[in-house]
Amino acid sequence: MTEKPLxxxxxxxxxILDQSSLGPQFDARxxxxxxxxxxASAGSRTSPATARTWVHHDTVVLGIQDSRLPFIQEGIEYLASQGYRAVVRNSGGLAVVLDEGVLNISLIFQESDKGIDINRGYDAMWELVKVMLPEQAAKIEARExxxxxxxxxYDLSIGGKKFAGISQRRLRNGVAxxxxxCVTGSGSDRAELIRNFYERSLKGSVTKFAYPVIxxxxxxxxxxxxxxDVTIQDMMLKLLTALKNLSGRIFSSSLSMDEQLVFEKNLARMAERNKKIGID
Structure with missing residues (x-):
């Protein structure tokens, strides 16, 4: 009988890198x-498993497919008129709203010799959310x-209403x-913003890629x-408690000097990617 992997x-x-309270000037890029x-640090074994928490104010993060929308500039202008900045991320997925009521968590692992199955990464995050929300754990579903x-x-929902979405990025033997x-605020208001963004960016055009009908x-x-009335701070405490109970040791950290140099290069790449579609 095969043992279940840990x-x-x-x-x-x-x-732990906690960037959940850096404020409105903290840019999603x-x-x-x-x-x-x-x-890269996890992949080269210079860093242990890392949990990074982050909050961005009034930002819509677009996926690569979104950057190909036929009237993307009009969509970006609409977001700006509503007080939101747009940023294109360096991975798949589609548009999401980030604001002061949305807590983002990244779990970064080293890709082992046998590799980390993609579903295993998703399952770990789903499991973590259930540990953080024990009263709702049995009701939290992972399905589109x-x-x-x-x-x-791996949309996370309760009673058919989505409150979280999970993505993965794999790079240099590391997995994020x-x-x-969505901790506080109105989920439907956020969705309405994205619906209006797609309406203005598509204008009824038929595209090869099927964008979601919100x-x-x-x-x-x-x-x-x-x-x-759950707060970001409540969820942060639940996260740190969960990770401490699961591992026994958590420690706070910032980037090392070597990591800072890599970060500057990665940030320049992000800036270049965004500049290509007119986002400074």
Whole structure:
């Protein structure tokens, strides 16, 4: 009988980079450069498993497919008129809303010799959210929620309403599993913003890629779903407690000098990618 592999969450120690309270000037391009940097460190075994937490204010993060929308500039101008900056990330997926009520968590692992199966990475994040929300754990499903923005097979939902989406990035023998958790605010208002963005960026055009048809009512925040006033700080405490209980040791950290140099290069690449579609 084969033994069940240990959960990816059960690490000897967890390195923590908390960037959840850096404020409105913290740009999302930096976040994706940070995760690529940490992937390289984990892949080269110069860093243990790392959890990075991040919050961005009034930002819509676009996927590579979004950057190919026929009227993308008009979509970006609409977002700006609503007070949102647009940023194109360096990985797949589609548009998501990040604001002060959305907590993002990245779990960064070293790709082992046998490799980390893609579903195993998703399952680890799903498991973590269930540990953080024990009262709701049995109700949290991982399946695609049709009508949500950035739909995927690991959308997390309660009662058919999506509150989180998970993605992965693999780079230089490192794996970053990323989640956005809508903690507070209105999930349907965020979805309405993305619906209007697609309407202006598509204008009824037929495209090879099928962009999602957004139904705002299928999205909600954790506060809306639980009927409790849950805060980002509450979720941070739940995360740190969960990781400490799973590993026994967590420690806070910033980038090393070597990592800082890699980060600067990654940030320059992100800036270049965004400049190509007119985002400074």
């Amino acid at each position: 959960s990816l969450l059960e690490q000897p120690q967890w390195r 930096q976040s994706f450069a940070f995760d690529d940097t940490l992937c 929620i049709e009508g949500s923005y950035c739909p995927g097979s 599993v990323q989640i956005y958790l 139904v705002p009512e299928v999205m909600a925040s954790i506060s809306e779903l639980t009927g409790k």
